[in-house]
Each structure stands twice: as structure tokens, then as C-alpha cells.
Amino acid sequence: MTPAMRVVEKRQLLSAEEIGRTLQRLAHEIVERTGGAKDLALIGVRRRGVPLANRLARQIRGFAQVAVPVGTLDITLYRDDLSTVGPQPVVQSTDIDFVVDNRDLVIVDDVLYTGRTIRAAMNGLFDLGRPKRIRLCVLIDRGHRELPVEASFIGQTVQTSDTEIVEVRLEEIDGEERVVLVDRVP
Amino acid sequence: MLGIETLSSEQIAFILDQSKPFQEFQRHPLKKLATLRGKTVAVAFFEPSTRTRISFTTAASRLGADTMALQAESSSLKKGESLIDTVRTLEAMRPDGIVIRHSSSGAPEFVAERLEIPVLNAGDGTHEHPTQALLDALTIRDRKGKLEGLNVTILGDILHSRVARSNINLLSKMGARVTLCGPAMWLPRDLAFLAPNLRLTHRIEEALEGAEVVMVLRVQTERIHEPSLAPDEYIAGYQLTPARLQLARPGALVLHPGPIVRGLEIDSAVADGPQSGVLEQVTNGLAVRMALLYHLIGGASADAPHPAKDRTNASD
Numbered sequence: 147m148t149p150a151m152r153v154v155e156k157r158q159l160l161s162a163e164e165i166g167r168t169l170q171r172l173a174h175e176i177v178e179r180t181g182g183a184k185d186l187a188l189i190g191v192r193r194r195g196v197p198l199a200n201r202l203a204r205q206i207r208g209f210a211q212v213a214v215p216v217g218t219l220d221i222t223l224y225r226d227d228l229s230t231v232g233p234q235p236v237v238q239s240t241d242i243d244f245v246v247d248n249r250d251l252v253i254v255d256d257v258l259y260t261g262r263t264i265r266a267a268m269n270g271l272f273d274l275g276r277p278k279r280i281r282l283c284v285l286i287d288r289g290h291r292e293l294p295v296e297a298s299f300i301g302q303t304v305q306t307s308d309t310e311i312v313e314v315r316l317e318e319i320d321g322e323e324r325v326v327l328v329d330r331v332p
Numbered sequence: 333m334l335g336i337e338t339l340s341s342e343q344i345a346f347i348l349d350q351s352k353p354f355q356e357f358q359r360h361p362l363k364k365l366a367t368l369r370g371k372t373v374a375v376a377f378f379e380p381s382t383r384t385r386i387s388f389t390t391a392a393s394r395l396g397a398d399t400m401a402l403q404a405e406s407s408s409l410k411k412g413e414s415l416i417d418t419v420r421t422l423e424a425m426r427p428d429g430i431v432i433r434h435s436s437s438g439a440p441e442f443v444a445e446r447l448e449i450p451v452l453n454a455g456d457g458t459h460e461h462p463t464q465a466l467l468d469a470l471t472i473r474d475r476k477g478k479l480e481g482l483n484v485t486i487l488g489d490i491l492h493s494r495v496a497r498s499n500i501n502l503l504s505k506m507g508a509r510v511t512l513c514g515p516a517m518w519l520p521r522d523l524a525f526l527a528p529n530l531r532l533t534h535r536i537e538e539a540l541e542g543a544e545v546v547m548v549l550r551v552q553t554e555r556i557h558e559p560s561l562a563p564d565e566y567i568a569g570y571q572l573t574p575a576r577l578q579l580a581r582p583g584a585l586v587l588h589p590g591p592i593v594r595g596l597e598i599d600s601a602v603a604d605g606p607q608s609g610v611l612e613q614v615t616n617g618l619a620v621r622m623a624l625l626y627h628l629i630g631g632a633s634a635d636a637p638h639p640a641k642d643r644t645n646a647s648d
Contacts, residue, residue: 223367233627237354238353239356240353241356275361
């Protein structure tokens with residue numbers, strides 16, 4: 147980024163209320179398409195996939211009375227750009243305390259963009275075992291894929307340009323609750 | 333990464349925190365990452381070693397890096413090649429980092445001043461063994477929940493021990509209260525100047541009272557040139573026995589850097605007992621070395637231009 151660039155908010159994509167409703171719908175879709183959450187486990191990708199996965203599990207417990215295991219995955223060690231990003235990024239813990247073998251896994255992340263994070267997440271999961279199936283749930287799909295990765299459960303699809311950034315702000319991490327589209331302008 | 337002496341308490345805490353994910357990684361069914369794929373680590377041991385060499389080699393391998401190994405028995409050393417010629421030869425094969433163990437204190441620093449690649453000290457003479465101190469600290473922190481304010485007793489041949497020196501350095505920086513104990517010839521008074529607030533005693537009973545961690549050192553026959561203590565005298569005065577361990581705090585953690593000489597510095601009942609953290613130390617050694625290799629060998633130089641640095645939604 148050149149020094150002259152600044153970031154401006156263009157528009158709000160989702161309000162707090164809309165995020166809540168979207169997650170509710172996604173939770174229902176996940177239960178419907180996993181045979182009532184049988185063998186289901188959610189994998190939240192650090193950072194913002196983690197609170198989203200926890201909220202989905204809470205919803206599912208609420209309406210389907212199923213306790214869905216939730217794991218946390220840090221993809222740092224599986225990134226494909228490590229030798230290009232300068233100092234090594236800090237590694238966080240991966241906490242998946244259940245066996246992934248034969249599980250119906252749903253990876254949860256906030257934004258689907260190039261698809262590289264999801265490729266890394268799948269590699270991380272394969273190191274833990276052999277899941278029966280892996281699907282993907284994202285709050286926002288903003289396009290611009292660089293890998294053949296698609297989500298099975300999508301909160302909202304948004305048309306974006308390359309310079310724009312989708313910022314998902316969640317209460318647990320950011321202290322506010324909304325999704326905004328920002329742009330970098332000269 | 334030449335020694336604990338040059339690290340701040342923040343840097344030490346960072347390395348210990350970064351070791352946690354790698355600790356958990358050792359429990360994965362598939363212990364192979366591609367994180368450092370294409371990188372090469374030279375593992376140059378100018379002094380015999382089993383566990384540290386295997387630990388570094390395994391740590392590199394689990395991160396996906398390749399290793400080139402030079403061992404003490406290697407022919408070039410026997411033929412009289414100098415240290416700097418040997419490491420320059422290794423460097424010419426383009427490794428991304430070099431791990432060095434040498435019997436001369438200061439050898440890794442000497443090499444680091446002359447090479448472009450990162451140098452990791454795997455033990456130099458009687459000077460430092462930083463990765464051992466880090467894995468000890470990780471083991472202590474796991475079992476006791478903290479380092480600050482802990483009473484740690486280091487027992488044995490303090491004078492010749494690089495493990496003791498690195499541990500004294502690290503523990504003092506992290507706010508532990510360190511007591512050194514050993515026979516007078518291995519614990520001269522001037523060792524008190526290694527760190528502030530060190531307590532020195534030649535009486536094991538006094539050293540163990542109130543201890544929450546007891547670090548037993550190996551009697552290093554290979555580094556002792558003067559006439560040494562007879563083994564039975566050492567056993568009578570300083571062996572850590574179950575009865576003596578009773579003098580420490582209940583549940584005190586017993587550590588030993590290995591290799592253990594059973595029946596000399598430590599009784600088998602203590603080495604194999606529930607208070608022993610000896611095998612945890614070995615596993616933690618892998619985690620600490622993976623964390624260090626990841627941060628030192630991986631990564632690009634800060635000024636290397638690449639579009640990824642400028643990426644929007646970089647986490648995607």
C-alpha cells in the first residue's frame with residue numbers, strides 16, 4: 147500500500163440484527179443438510195470463524211437439542227505465503243479435542259475470498275485424521291477466488307472490487323457487531 | 333539465538349508462548365508439516381550428543397525442513413579442519429540456518445559473526461545451552477503455572493554446567509528465586525555474581541527446604557580436568573534420594589537435563605517417580621526447537637517486496 151492510500155467506509159453490508167438472522171438461517175441449513183446434525187462438528191478458523199462457530203453451535207443446541215462439538219483451527223503453519231510475508235506470523239493454538247475421523251465437518255469462517263485460507267484449513271484437518279466430509283460455511287462470500295473452493299453455506303454473497311475490503315466486526319473480538327465494505331482510495 | 337543472556341524477559345515469554353502450539357502438535361497422529369518445506373538446516377555437532385542432536389533434527393523434519401548433519405566423528409574434523417573452514421563449507425551448500433554444538437565456549441558466537449545465516453546454539457563448552465533452559469522453563473511453567481516467585485534449586489556440578497548457566501540466567505530474568513547447591517569445588521563463591529539474588533549453599537538439606545523445583549545436573553566427567561570427587565562421596569553428600577526429596581515442598585518438580593546416571597546424581601526411585609518431569613522435558617524440547625526454527629529459519633527478510641504483504645483481507 148502506498149503511503150497516500152487511506153481507507154474509507156463505503157457501506158454497511160449487515161447490521162447486528164441481520165448478522166443474527168443470517169446465523170440463525172445458516173444454523174438451520176446446516177442441521178437440515180447433515181441429517182439432524184448427526185456426526186456434525188464445527189471448525190472455527192481463527193480468528194473470526196471461532197465466535198461464529200460457537201454461535202452456530204449455540205443456535206443448534208437451542209432448536210435441535212444437539213450438542214455439536216466445536217474446534218478451533220489456526221492455519222498459520224499451513225499458509226502458502228510464509229516465505230514471502232517478512233517476519234513469521236505468530237502461531238496460535240489449534241484446539242480440536244475430538245476425533246475428526248468419520249466426522250461430518252463444517253469449517254466456519256467470516257469471509258471467503260481467494261480460498262487460500264480454506265485450502266490451508268483442510269490441510270490442517272487432514273493432519274488430524276480422515277473426516278467423512280468437509281464443507282464450508284461463511285458469513286460473506288466476496289468472490290475473487292484463486293483456488294477451486296466453494297462454500298456450501300453462505301450468509302451473503304457480495305460483489306466487490308479488488309481494492310475493497312470486507313470487514314466483519316464481531317462483539318467477542320471487536321466490541322461491535324456489523325459487517326462493512328471499506329475501500330482504499332488515493 | 334546464541335544464549336539466554338542476550339534475551340529479554342519478554343522475548344523469553346514469547347518463545348515459551350510460541351512453543352505451546354508445537355507442544356500440542358506432538359500429539360497429532362500425522363506429525364509432518366510443510367511449513368519449512370524447501371528450507372535446509374545444517375546441524376553441526378562438533379561434540380558428541382544424542383538427545384539434543386536427535387531433537388533438533390526431528391524438530392526440523394517435523395516442520396518440513398531438510399537437515400544436513402555433521403557429527404563429531406566426521407572425518408574432516410579428524411583430519412584437522414578448523415571450525416571456521418568447516419562451517420564455511422557447510423554454508424556454501426546454502427542451508428537456511430545452522431545449529432551448532434561445540435566444546436569451546438563462544439564457538440557459536442564466533443561463527444555467527446562470520447556467517448550470514450541464523451545460528452542456533454545447541455550448547456557451547458561451559459557457557460550456555462539456551463534451548464535446554466527454555467524447555468526446562470516450559471516444563472516448569474506447565475506444572476507450576478508460573479516462573480515468577482518460584483523456589484528453584486539447582487543441584488550438582490554448577491561450575492562446569494552450561495545447562496546451569498542458561499537456567500540461572502533465564503530463571504532470574506523471569507523472577508524465580510534460585511538456589512545453587514553442590515560440593516565446594518563445583519560451587520565456588522564467585523558464581524554468586526552470575527545473577528542477582530542467587531543463594532549458594534553446600535548443604536543439600538538447606539538447599540532443598542522450601543524448593544518447588546529441583547533441577548539435578550549430571551556429573552560431567554568429560555569436562556572435569558582437576559582431580560574430582562570420589563563417586564561414593566558425591567552420592568553420600570548430594571544424590572537426590574526419596575528421603576532427601578521429602579525435604580522439598582510437597583509435589584516439588586524434579587528435572588534432569590539427561591543423560592541420567594542412575595545411582596550417581598539421582599536415585600532411580602526419584603527419576604521414575606511421580607514428581608519427575610524428565611520425559612516431559614524431552615517432549616518439550618521438540619516443541620521449543622520447532623518454535624525457534626519456525627521463527628528463525630522461516631520468513632522472508634523484512635524488505636523483500638511481495639504482493640501478499642499488501643493483501644486486502646490478508647487472513648483469507
